[in-house]
Amino acid sequence: MKWLELVQVAGATLIAAVTVVVLYSLGVRLTAIAGDVSERKPSWLRPLAYVCFGLCGVAVLFGLYLIIPYFSK
Amino acid sequence: MVALVIALALFFDFTNGFHDTANAMATPIATGAIKPKTAVALAAVLNLVGAFLSTEVAKTVSGGIIKEGSDGVQITPDIIFAGLMGAILWNMITWLKGLPSSSSHALFGGLIGAAIAGIGIHSINFESLMQKVILPAIFAPIIAGVVAYLCTKLAYALTSRHDPESGSKLTQKRGGFRTGQIFTSSLVALAHGTNDAQKTMGIITLVLIAAGTQAPGSGPEFWVIASCAFAIAIGTYSGGWRIIRTMGSGLTEVKPAQGFAAESSTASAILASSHLGFALSTTQVASGSVIGSGMGRRGTSVRWGTAGRIALGWLFTLPAAGIVGALTALLVQTGVVGVVIAAVAGTGAVLFMFLHSKKSHVGHHNAVEVDQAGQAVRFRKKKKAMSVSSSKDEPKGEL
Structure with missing residues (x-):
């Protein structure tokens, strides 16, 4: 039985999904804070949100890299 | 016979397509992220592109489940x-019943049954x-479900905002x-x-090689x-709307954050499984993710009756096919x-x-009641009407 492979797949799934979801959620939260009407808020909030979304984009590109055999073989 | 098998293989490919649209597109349709027709069109284009991207086909029809090859039995076009x-x-x-079930497991089941009847159990x-x-069928929904559950929890925890003084919700x-x-x-x-278009390419190529019209070992x-x-x-593109309905609203109500968590888990699980060597069924991963994300969001219930029917469907896939x-x-x-009778009976049953x-x-x-759209509330039933009218009153920030 390929138990090792099973554990690897489970672990990789967990790490990948949690990374993407955490980054995207942070992006969403930072956007929400940046959209608040309050006066005192640092100006780097919105750029930071975009950085989070950007990193998610990188994760998607990595997914594409894995899917397309031309790159990963 | 060869022509018949090719036609049948292409039809299988077609059923595979409309059976599995739901895996990718049920949750974005349910949350209103993509309009239903756009979603299936997008999925169709990506499937088309994907099929051209990867054309390295398998060397065996059944991937080793039937002892085929030089020292085993010969899988004839009849068996295929x-x-x-x-x-x-x-x-x-399963489409008629709206059950998401794995197309590749159905293919394995059919081949196994045919091999037992045609060659013998030793094959x-x-x-x-x-x-x-069997093992992937048990573990795929568990892995995907647990990951989607955690992701949904995280997504909601990270985006939940309350005013520190008044305690009221912020946007x-x-x-x-x-x-x-x-x-x-x-x-x-x-x-x-x-993944899936490749399977059909493999079958057709192997049949062509067996018939002698193509050199052994050559690509499609x-x-x-x-x-x-x-x-x-x-x-x-023709969209298995029945299955989309089951996945998008039959198992649990899907909200954007939850749908995103489920989709990320599905995508991660599929990519991990295809690159680390433990093949998982897309359908089973996707169903597990939807259930897991439903358990992870507070205030949602998972309809275990539907989940049970799906599991029962998986159990029957192998023996029934x-x-x-x-x-x-x-x-x-x-x-x-016999071939004519089988072909006519099969066509008749499909028709x-x-x-x-x-x-x-x-x-x-x-197919799916989109949560923010009032237009989809035409088929009100006793219970549904209640939940729909209450969710319509919620402000948009409550998503």
């Missing part, structure tokens, strides 16, 4: 014909069957998850195209690649008359199910 028949009929039945490699079909902008859903679901659709011909790609794309495959194999063995499906039409217009 019977196996495909079993797989197609099971795909049609089956049970260890490989356990490892490639959370969870609708932003919709944009993310488009990308994650597209990844799932593309991965599906690269261009027309094979093109026709498989279009068969799966057309299948995807196997029985049809076996019966077809027995018929085919009797000669040309009957198609006509039967017309009685209760499920299309893009009524």
Whole structure:
């Protein structure tokens, strides 16, 4: 039985999904804070949100890299 | 016979396409991230592209479940014909019932049944069957479910905002998850195209090699690649709306953050499984993710009755497709008359199910009640009307 492979797949799934979801959620939260009407808020909030979304984009590109055999073989 | 098998293989590819649209597109449709018709069109294009991207086909039809090859048994076009028949009929039945079930498991089931009836029980490699079909069927939904559960919890915890003084809720902008859903679901659709169209290409190529029209060991011909790609794309575009309904609103209510968590888990699980060598079924991963994300969001209930029906469907996939495959194999063995009878009976059954499906039409217009749209609330039932009217009153920030 390929138990090792099973554990690897489970672990990789967990790490990948949690990374993407955490980054995207942070992006969403930072956007929400940046959209608040309050006066005192640092100006780097919105750029930071975009950085989070950007990193998610990188994760998607990595997914594409894995899917397309031309790159990963 | 060869022409018949190719036609049947392409039809299987088509059923595979419309059976699996739901895996990628059910949750974005349910949250309103993508309009239903746009979603299936997007999935179809990605499947088409995916099919052209990856054309390295398998060397065996069954991936080792049937002891084929030089030291084993010879899988004849007859057996493939019977196996495909079993797989197609099971795909049609589950579609009619709106059950997401794995197309590749149906194909394995059909082939196994046909091999047992046509060759004998010794032709089956049970260890490989356990490892490639039965264990993944148990673990795929568990892995995906647990990951999606955690992701949903995290997504809601990270985006939940309360005013520190008054304790009232602040805007959370969870609708932003919709944009993310488009990308994650597209990844799932593309991965599906690269994986599943390949299976049909492999079958057709192996049949052509067995018939002597193609050199052994050569890759698929261009027309094979093109026709498989279009068969799966057309299948995807025709949209298995019944299955989309089950996945998008039958199992649990899906909100954007939850849908994004489920989609990310599905995409991660599929990519991990195809690159780390433990094959998981896309359908089972996707169903597990939806259930897991439903458990992770507070205030949602998972309809365990529907989940149970789906699990029951998985349990029957192998034996049911196997029985049809076996019966077809027995018929085919009797000669040309048997082949004709099998082909006519199969076509008849598919036609009957198609006509039967017309009685209760499920299309893009009524597949899923999109949570923010008032237009989809036409088929009010006693219970649904309550939940819909209450969710309509919620402000948009509550997503």
